[in-house]
Amino acid sequence: MTADGAIVLDRVSVRFAAGVVAVSEVSLRIRAGEFVSIVGPSGCGKTTLLNFAAGLLPRDVGSGTFTVGGRPPVEGNRDIAYMLARDALAPWRTALENAELGAEIRGVPLAERRRRTIDLLDKVGLKGFEHAYPKQLSHGMRQRVALARTFALESPILLMDEPFGALDAQTKLQLEDVLLSLWQRDGRTVLFITHDLSEAVTMSDRVIVMSARPGRIVAEVSINLPRPRSVRALQKDPAFHELYAHVWSKLEEGLGA
Amino acid sequence: MNDGILPRGPLIWAGRLAILAFIFAAWEIVSREKLIDPILIGAPSGVAQFLWEGIFVNGSLIDDLGWTMLGTLLAFVLGSAAGILFGMLFVISPTLEALFNPILTAMNAMPRIALAPLFLIWFGLGLGSKVAVGFSLTFFIVLSSTVAGGRGVNPDHITLARALGASGLQVFRKFVLPSAVPVIFNGLRLGLIYALLGVVGGEIIASEHGLGQALQLLAASFKTNGVFGIIILLALVSVCIMTAMNWLENRLLRWR
Ligand SMILES: Nc1ncnc2c1ncn2[C@@H]1O[C@H](COP(=O)(O)OP(=O)(O)O)[C@@H](O)[C@H]1O
Numbered sequence: 001m002t003a004d005g006a007i008v009l010d011r012v013s014v015r016f017a018a019g020v021v022a023v024s025e026v027s028l029r030i031r032a033g034e035f036v037s038i039v040g041p042s043g044c045g046k047t048t049l050l051n052f053a054a055g056l057l058p059r060d061v062g063s064g065t066f067t068v069g070g071r072p073p074v075e076g077n078r079d080i081a082y083m084l085a086r087d088a089l090a091p092w093r094t095a096l097e098n099a100e101l102g103a104e105i106r107g108v109p110l111a112e113r114r115r116r117t118i119d120l121l122d123k124v125g126l127k128g129f130e131h132a133y134p135k136q137l138s139h140g141m142r143q144r145v146a147l148a149r150t151f152a153l154e155s156p157i158l159l160m161d162e163p164f165g166a167l168d169a170q171t172k173l174q175l176e177d178v179l180l181s182l183w184q185r186d187g188r189t190v191l192f193i194t195h196d197l198s199e200a201v202t203m204s205d206r207v208i209v210m211s212a213r214p215g216r217i218v219a220e221v222s223i224n225l226p227r228p229r230s231v232r233a234l235q236k237d238p239a240f241h242e243l244y245a246h247v248w249s250k251l252e253e254g255l256g257a
Numbered sequence: 258m259n260d261g262i263l264p265r266g267p268l269i270w271a272g273r274l275a276i277l278a279f280i281f282a283a284w285e286i287v288s289r290e291k292l293i294d295p296i297l298i299g300a301p302s303g304v305a306q307f308l309w310e311g312i313f314v315n316g317s318l319i320d321d322l323g324w325t326m327l328g329t330l331l332a333f334v335l336g337s338a339a340g341i342l343f344g345m346l347f348v349i350s351p352t353l354e355a356l357f358n359p360i361l362t363a364m365n366a367m368p369r370i371a372l373a374p375l376f377l378i379w380f381g382l383g384l385g386s387k388v389a390v391g392f393s394l395t396f397f398i399v400l401s402s403t404v405a406g407g408r409g410v411n412p413d414h415i416t417l418a419r420a421l422g423a424s425g426l427q428v429f430r431k432f433v434l435p436s437a438v439p440v441i442f443n444g445l446r447l448g449l450i451y452a453l454l455g456v457v458g459g460e461i462i463a464s465e466h467g468l469g470q471a472l473q474l475l476a477a478s479f480k481t482n483g484v485f486g487i488i489i490l491l492a493l494v495s496v497c498i499m500t501a502m503n504w505l506e507n508r509l510l511r512w513r
């Protein structure tokens with residue numbers, strides 16, 4: 001991990017060809033190693049922000065200053081690992097082959113990526129399923145593979161777009177724990193999109209609340225709950241519920257505006 | 258294939274055999290009692306005798322079968338190789354497809370068997386003209402399934418590949434090609450059946466060898482038992498081909 005993992009946005013706007021303003025004047029500074037969540041109503045430009053960071057937006061739809069790991073967004077940036085909402089597993093590859101797909105494309109030698117991937121599949125709780133095909137895996141297990149694929153990249157910056165959005169509550173709590181422990185282990189920067197406020201508060205150092213389209217930042221809430229956190233224990237913690245209510249009220253303000 | 262939901266086991270097989278036996282028995286009786294003129298329907302005993310002699314006594318059917326299968330194999334291999342090649346080129350270059358698409362669509366809309374006389378002029382009475390008819394059918398089937406397969410890549414895979422910085426070649430090899438394989442395989446299965454169709458059709462029109470040519474001769478002299486014998490033989494060959502393709506597909510595409 002060479003580059004510093006900071007993400008800086010200064011008055012970033014995104015206006016698509018059809019005149020749709022997806023993001024409006026967003027300024028945000030994410031420190032290396034910070035875990036930041038963005039919450040906001042659907043269609044407020046959250047995915048667009050991640051796509052911008054990953055260099056996937058068409059040229060000249062974005063304006064303002066955007067730097068990721070110290071340089072402007074560029075497609076295929078090796079400092080970035082991007083995890084999509086859907087697992088995007090290749091059905092013709094086994095769990096192991098899927099988990100190493102990212103590292104494979106980025107040219108990590110076979111022995112090295114195997115070592116990383118086997119270790120990560122163990123960490124995400126898939127030991128023994130290395131040679132299963134995606135169709136044999138449950139929804140949650142598939143998302144675990146996608147998580148392993150993301151972490152196997154060893155990029156200092158993780159962009160995660162509602163990765164647990166489609167999971168049932170139990171599985172979601174389990175995977176949040178897995179993600180937190182992986183993050184705790186090597187302290188990468190995480191920019192995490194979710195529509196689940198409880199998830200945002202549980203995981204983050206900071207929660208950014210966005211308004212309905214055109215997406216603006218309406219609030220930033222620091223989550224100073226101690227770490228390491230236990231996802232399950234937090235659900236009963238009064239401090240957690242206080243923060244949750246606070247974020248919720250900010251979100252409502254953003255919706256009303 | 259919805260075989261999975263059908264009940265299986267010895268009872269079903271016994272039932273199937275019973276139905277078959279009943280049909281053949283009824284056929285034999287209707288023919289013997291002349292309820293229908295035997296010239297029209299032949300008789301199972303006569304068909305069996307024809308097949309026995311053609312296969313085990315003088316071997317003429319084996320000879321014809323050999324020619325037909327050789328033609329089918331050549332038409333299939335050449336037609337699908339060309340179909341996959343052009344299909345992939347079209348997937349890679351939409352400009353190329355835009356250029357060729359109208360011509361190919363027009364050619365594909367043409368009833369291919371109408372080309373057979375032309376192929377006879379070009380390639381003669383022998384194997385060449387039969388292969389050409391089979392090729393002209395297989396090629397388009399495999400071409401269109403390859404294009405469809407190549408276009409059917411999951412958009413999430415493309416997003417993932419771009420974020421990873423995959424090269425064009427990597428996207429093709431790691432996402433486009435493998436996701437196209439099952440669709441291409443459906444085209445190959447159909448293409449093989451159509452290669453057989455084209456070759457037999459070509460043989461019926463004019464040929465020196467082959468089951469189609471034998472069929473044509475037998476029909477012209479009202480040897481109905483022989484006609485049914487060859488039809489049954491062709492049906493068996495098709496079933497064997499389908500079974501082999503299914504077996505291959507299950508081996509190659511175990512991930513499905
Ligand atoms: N490539 C695009 N072209 C035009 N409009 C787009 C494009 N991508 C997203 N949008 C629009 O931008 C808005 C924000 O989309 P998105 O970032 O996906 O929202 P979110 O992820 O917050 O639900 C939506 O109205 C969407 O329709």
Ligand SMILES: [Mg+2]
Pocket residue numbers: 046047048161
């Ligand atoms: Mg989104």
